[in-house]
Amino acid sequence: MASVEKRAFKIAYFATKNQDDALDIVQDAMMKLAQSYAHKTADDWPPLFHRILQSKIFDYYRRQKLKNQWFRLFPGMGEKHSEENDMDNAEDVRHSKPDEKFEQHQAMAKLEQAIQNLPHRQQQAFLMRAWEGLDVAETAEAMSCSQGSVKTHYSRAIHRLRDVLQEYV
Amino acid sequence: MTDKNDKLLSLSHQLLDDSLDDLDDSILARLRQSRLQAVNTVNQKTKPSYGASIPFPSWLAPVSTGATFATIALMTTLFWFQPPPATNSQESLMEDIHLLSQSDELELYQNMEFYLWLEDETSS
Numbered sequence: 040m041a042s043v044e045k046r047a048f049k050i051a052y053f054a055t056k057n058q059d060d061a062l063d064i065v066q067d068a069m070m071k072l073a074q075s076y077a078h079k080t081a082d083d084w085p086p087l088f089h090r091i092l093q094s095k096i097f098d099y100y101r102r103q104k105l106k107n108q109w110f111r112l113f114p115g116m117g118e119k120h121s122e123e124n125d126m127d128n129a130e131d132v133r134h135s136k137p138d139e140k141f142e143q144h145q146a147m148a149k150l151e152q153a154i155q156n157l158p159h160r161q162q163q164a165f166l167m168r169a170w171e172g173l174d175v176a177e178t179a180e181a182m183s184c185s186q187g188s189v190k191t192h193y194s195r196a197i198h199r200l201r202d203v204l205q206e207y208v
Numbered sequence: 209m210t211d212k213n214d215k216l217l218s219l220s221h222q223l224l225d226d227s228l229d230d231l232d233d234s235i236l237a238r239l240r241q242s243r244l245q246a247v248n249t250v251n252q253k254t255k256p257s258y259g260a261s262i263p264f265p266s267w268l269a270p271v272s273t274g275a276t277f278a279t280i281a282l283m284t285t286l287f288w289f290q291p292p293p294a295t296n297s298q299e300s301l302m303e304d305i306h307l308l309s310q311s312d313e314l315e316l317y318q319n320m321e322f323y324l325w326l327e328d329e330t331s332s
């Protein structure tokens with residue numbers, strides 16, 4: 040679990056754009072994996088963990104959607120939410136601050152921004168295939184969809200990212 | 209196109225890996241804490257409870273269940289078919305009255321235990 044926890048956090052962070060929410064999601068996923076799948080072999084854990092992680096992210100989206108519906112009904116409740124967004128933006132600025140590795144940081148910032156802007160399913164497919172190294176079948180299992188859907192989402196994600204990062208490739 | 213894709217994938221992978229080095233200590237600490245919490249949950253789950261500290265082979269479970277049922281059946285049978293007591297309380301009372309009424313034989317009956325023992329000794 041130690042080997043994937045940082046990447047899991049980043050994946051959750053790309054999905055939520057919020058550090059605390061991402062940490063909560065990773066924690067929930069770890070607990071669920073430990074409680075339900077400790078008896079499985081080590082080879083089974085990565086796809087299982089990603090399946091749980093994606094499920095938790097999906098739950099997060101559903102909760103957010105519900106919250107947003109309430110915020111629309113009662114606008115006063117949304118103030119805290121907008122503050123959180125401001126905090127997130129401030130953090131993004133900090134991340135993209137130039138330093139001696141200016142170009143790398145710039146590329147990093149662009150990539151992170153591009154990944155964050157990907158539709159969620161494309162983001163999932165790209166991160167699990169390109170970063171986690173899961174094959175199409177494992178990714179399909181984690182995303183609870185067909186292998187054909189994984190290929191489509193992945194291909195679209197690659198096209199989008201290539202457009203954004205064309206000056207670096 | 210494939211070459212460009214390979215470059216993109218390689219660059220993305222490298223950038224994402226590098227971004228892990230920039231994670232704050234507070235985030236790393238939270239992740240570590242979450243992992244330890246999850247591992248502890250597993251350990252608590254797999255640790256045998258106090259009552260289960262004596263190993264009991266699972267294959268013995270049906271044997272012990274069978275033995276329990278056999279014991280219960282035996283006890284029930286013995287209880288059910290137990291012969292009725294040999295002496296009737298009313299007969300016993302009449303016998304006692306008869307003995308008490310014959311005072312000359314009372315001494316004989318009082319020493320009956322001794323005579324029985326003596327008989328056993330002489331026969332052996």
